[in-house]
Each structure stands twice: as C-alpha cells, then as structure tokens.
Amino acid sequence: MAAKKPAERSNASKDELLKYYREMLLIRRFEEKAGQLYGMGLIGGFCHLYIGQEAVVVGLEAATKDGDKRVTSYRDHGHMLACGMDPKGVMAELTGRIGGYSKGKGGSMHMFSKEKHFYGGHGIVGAQVPLGAGLAFADKYLGNDNVTFTYFGDGAANQGQVYEAYNMAQLWNLPVIFVIENNGYAMGTSVKRSTKSPSLWERGAAYGIKGEAVDGMDVLAVKAAGEKAVAACRAGDGPYILEMMTYRYRGHSMSDPAKYRTREEVEKMRTEKDAIEHVRDLLLQGGHASDEDLKAIDKEIKAQVNESAEFSKDSPEPPVEELWTDIYA
Numbered sequence: 001m002a003a004k005k006p007a008e009r010s011n012a013s014k015d016e017l018l019k020y021y022r023e024m025l026l027i028r029r030f031e032e033k034a035g036q037l038y039g040m041g042l043i044g045g046f047c048h049l050y051i052g053q054e055a056v057v058v059g060l061e062a063a064t065k066d067g068d069k070r071v072t073s074y075r076d077h078g079h080m081l082a083c084g085m086d087p088k089g090v091m092a093e094l095t096g097r098i099g100g101y102s103k104g105k106g107g108s109m110h111m112f113s114k115e116k117h118f119y120g121g122h123g124i125v126g127a128q129v130p131l132g133a134g135l136a137f138a139d140k141y142l143g144n145d146n147v148t149f150t151y152f153g154d155g156a157a158n159q160g161q162v163y164e165a166y167n168m169a170q171l172w173n174l175p176v177i178f179v180i181e182n183n184g185y186a187m188g189t190s191v192k193r194s195t196k197s198p199s200l201w202e203r204g205a206a207y208g209i210k211g212e213a214v215d216g217m218d219v220l221a222v223k224a225a226g227e228k229a230v231a232a233c234r235a236g237d238g239p240y241i242l243e244m245m246t247y248r249y250r251g252h253s254m255s256d257p258a259k260y261r262t263r264e265e266v267e268k269m270r271t272e273k274d275a276i277e278h279v280r281d282l283l284l285q286g287g288h289a290s291d292e293d294l295k296a297i298d299k300e301i302k303a304q305v306n307e308s309a310e311f312s313k314d315s316p317e318p319p320v321e322e323l324w325t326d327i328y329a
Contacts (some may be wrong), residue, residue, distance in 0.1 A: 059222025076121030155186025211241030
C-alpha cells in the first residue's frame with residue numbers, strides 16, 4: 001500500500017484557497033466543454049485549450065486591482081475567465097454567435113472586453129508583446145499606477161519584437177509585467193531543442209530588467225511572485241519578467257495529436273504537479289473543506305459551464321449586416 005501523503009500547510013486562508021480552487025476548476029471544466037463542442041463541429045477554426053496551466057492566470061489575477069490590464073496570445077480562454085468575463089459570452093464567441101464578446105466575429109483568438117480590461121488574444125506569435133508595452137505606456141502617460149500583464153509563450157520568447165519591446169519598456173520604465181508561460185513546447189518543438197539559454201527570463205538582464213522563474217503549477221507561488229512584480233511596477237520600478245514554468249496536458253491546438261511527447265510524461269505531470277489537485281490537498285488536509293464540499297463545487301461549476309454551452313447554442317449567428325460593423329472604432 002502506498003504511503004499516506006504528508007499533510008500540507010499553507011498560509012493562505014480558507015476563503016483564498018476556495019476562491020483559487022473554484023476559479024481554476026471553472027477554467028478546466030470550461031475548456032473540457034469547449035473541446036467537446038469542437039469535436040461536435042460547433043466551434044470552427046483554431047482552438048487552443050488552457051488545460052494544465054490554470055494556476056498561472058488565477059495566481060496573477062489574484063495580485064491585480066481594478067484598472068490593471070491584460071493582453072495575451074491565442075491560448076486565451078483561461079485569461080478571459082480569470083479576469084471575470086462571463087463564460088456565456090466567451091462560449092458564444094467560440095461558437096460564432098451574436099451573444100459572444102465580439103458578436104461572433106472574432107472566435108477563439110479575438111475576444112476583447114473593455115470593461116474587464118482584457119485586450120485580446122492575438123493570433124500572430126509575439127505580436128501582443130509590444131501591444132502590452134503600449135498599454136503600459138498609456139497608463140504611465142496618464143499618471144496612474146495601473147499595471148499591464150503581457151502574456152506570451154516559450155516559442156514567442158524567441159521573436160525579435162519581444163526584445164524590441166523589452167528595450168523600450170526598460171528605457172521608459174513602463175509598468176508592464178512580461179509573463180512567459182513556458183509550457184515546454186512551442187507547438188511541437190521542445191524548449192530544449194529550440195532554445196540554447198537555460199532560462200528565458202534572464203534574457204531581460206541585457207536590458208537591465210529584473211525577473212525570476214516561478215513554479216507555474218503552484219497558484220500560491222504564482223500569486224507571491226505576481227505581488228512582488230506588481231509592487232515594483234506600481235513603485236515606478238518596472239518592467240518585470242516572470243517565467244512561469246507550467247505545462248499543458250492537451251496538444252498545441254485541437255488539431256494536434258501531440259505525438260512529440262510520451263503519454264508517461266503527461267501522466268507524470270498530472271499525477272505529481274497538477275495545480276488544482278495541489279489546492280484540493282491544501283483544502284482537505286488543512287480541514288477547510290470535505291470531499292463532499294469539493295464535489296458540490298465541481299457540480300455547481302459543471303452546471304455553470306453547461307449553461308454557457310446551452311446559451312451559445314441558443315444564441316443566433318450574427319446577421320450578414322454585421323460584416324460592416326466594428327470595422328473601425
């Protein structure tokens with residue numbers, strides 16, 4: 001019989017842990033449902049799932065305040081949900097319906113919410129990085145203390161525009177946090193095969209940008225690193241780089257069979273490092289929740305996700321006239 005896992009302790013409160021558990025579970029259940037709808041032909045085009053990486057965005061959102069901005073790449077549904085966008089509007093957009101955040105015309109990669117300061121997923125690899133620096137420049141110009149989170153992956157970290165953005169951000173002390181979501185694979189290419197430098201965050205040293213690597217499978221470690229980076233930016237000591245060491249369980253996109261890695265590798269991460277299971281253990285072993293409590297939360301979230309799927313199916317497709325709207329702001 002396997003030895004019983006030792007009890008884990010955390011400085012986080014019961015309410016905090018439950019909040020993170022709910023938010024990460026919502027992202028995972030939503031993405032699982034999106035995968036189902038894609039398989040049924042209800043979602044067209046590209047669809048990149050965030051399953052496995054939930055702790056990154058939930059932990060960093062826990063360090064934000066109202067007015068902070070976020071911009072990311074095409075693996076973006078988790079970011080939308082974590083910043084408070086309505087799952088119904090997100091799912092309706094994925095299925096190309098008028099009830100979606102971009103009226104069904106943007107799909108998975110091009111959703112925006114001015115209200116939640118979410119400035120989009122972006123399909124061009126690395127293109128969002130200078131945009132994030134620009135959002136931070138606007139806040140500095142306006143004289144507020146808002147911070148912009150600019151997310152990109154390990155593959156995009158090799159793009160030249162990333163380093164142009166680093167240089168300008170440091171030159172102007174912009175309040176931007178560059179978040180490298182290093183999930184180990186750029187499409188199907190392992191970081192070990194594409195990147196000579198042992199770490200990606202240290203490349204900012206050439207510009208004098210501070211940063212660190214973080215366990216991106218531990219929501220509490222992510223939150224702590226996020227708070228440190230946010231404090232530096234609000235104090236006028238930005239920019240900052242956070243390299244989140246994370247992992248995706250699914251392929252690069254729904255069309256990727258992920259044959260470039262072994263089933264054992266994925267299962268090992270799921271078994272030993274899963275971010276949601278980690279918080280579940282903290283809740284159970286800390287006496288904050290029972291197994292029944294957590295099952296009830298899962299049931300509630302599944303109902304919420306099913307509701308978003310039904311909303312998207314019931315929402316009509318955009319009329320032809322919508323082709324001519326929103327061309328320019």
